[in-house]
Amino acid sequence: MLEVKDLTVHYGPKPALKNINLTVHEGEFVCLIGSNGAGKTTLLRSIMGLKGINSGEVYFFSKRIHTLPTERTAKLGLTLVPEERGLFPDMRVRENLVLAKVDVTGSELNRVFDIFPALKKKSHMKAGSLSGGEQQMLAVARAILSKPKLLLLDEPSLGLAPLIVDALFEVITMLHKQEGLTILLVEQNAHRAMEVSETTYVMENGRITTSGLSSELLDDPRIQSAYLGI
Numbered sequence: 001m002l003e004v005k006d007l008t009v010h011y012g013p014k015p016a017l018k019n020i021n022l023t024v025h026e027g028e029f030v031c032l033i034g035s036n037g038a039g040k041t042t043l044l045r046s047i048m049g050l051k052g053i054n055s056g057e058v059y060f061f062s063k064r065i066h067t068l069p070t071e072r073t074a075k076l077g078l079t080l081v082p083e084e085r086g087l088f089p090d091m092r093v094r095e096n097l098v099l100a101k102v103d104v105t106g107s108e109l110n111r112v113f114d115i116f117p118a119l120k121k122k123s124h125m126k127a128g129s130l131s132g133g134e135q136q137m138l139a140v141a142r143a144i145l146s147k148p149k150l151l152l153l154d155e156p157s158l159g160l161a162p163l164i165v166d167a168l169f170e171v172i173t174m175l176h177k178q179e180g181l182t183i184l185l186v187e188q189n190a191h192r193a194m195e196v197s198e199t200t201y202v203m204e205n206g207r208i209t210t211s212g213l214s215s216e217l218l219d220d221p222r223i224q225s226a227y228l229g230i
C-alpha cells in the first residue's frame with residue numbers, strides 16, 4: 001500500500017533521513033520506534049508532503065505521491081494525526097469533528113461517538129477544555145471520520161498518563177482488528193507500540209537499522225536493552 005524507497009531528507013545541509021526504505025501492506029499495523037531526534041516525525045511529514053524530500057520516492061497504491069501537494073495526498077486516503085494534534089481549542093468537540101470533511105453525516109458522527117463515548121458526553125465542550133487524553137482521542141476520532149485508507153499517528157501517547165495510554169491503544173487496536181484499518185504508528189513508547197503492532201521498524205540517526213515482526217523483535221536482546229529497558 002505504502003512504499004518508501006531510498007528516501008533522503010535534509011534540513012538545510014543536515015540530513016535527517018538517509019536512504020529510508022519502508023513498506024506498509026494493506027491491513028497491516030506497522031510501528032516505527034526510535035529515540036528523540038531519530039527522524040520519525042520527519043518521515044511522516046515527508047510521506048504527507050509536508051516536508052520536501054531530497055531524493056528517493058514514495059508510492060501509495062503504486063501512485064507516486066512524493067511529488068504531490070499535501071491536499072492531494074490526503075485526498076488519496078492518507079491521514080496524519082500530528083504530535084501536536086492539530087485541534088481547534090476554542091471550538092467545540094463536535095465542531096472539531098465535523099471539520100474532518102465537508103459532508104460528515106449524522107450516522108458517521110454517531111459511529112465515532114460509539115467508539116469514543118467520552119467525546120459524546122463532552123461534544124458541546126470546547127476542545128481546549130478536555131484532558132490531554134480526551135484531546136488525543138478527539139484527534140484520532142477526527143482522523144477516523146475522514147475515512148483514511150492509511151492512518152499515520154505521531155507519538156499519540158506523548159504526555160499521557162499510563163491508564164489513558166492503555167485506553168488509547170485499546171481503541172487503536174480495535175480500529176485495526178475490527179475495522180481493518182491500516183496504521184503506521186510512530187512511538188517513543190517502544191514496548192506499547194511493539195505489543196500492538198505486527199511489524200516494527202527501528203530508526204537511529206535518520207536510518208532504519210532494524211525491521212521485522214514485532215513479536216520477534218520484542219524478544220531480541222539488542223532491542224530489549226536499547227529500547228525496552230530490559
Ligand code: ATP
Nearest residue numbers: 011015016034035036037038039040041042043188
Ligand atoms: P521526536 O521523537 O523528538 O519527535 P523524531 O524521531 O520525530 O524525534 P525528528 O523530529 O524527525 O525526529 O527530527 C530529526 C532530526 O531533524 C533532528 O536532528 C532534529 O533536530 C532535526 N529537525 C527536525 N525538524 C527540524 C527543522 N524544522 N529544522 C531543522 N532541523 C530539524
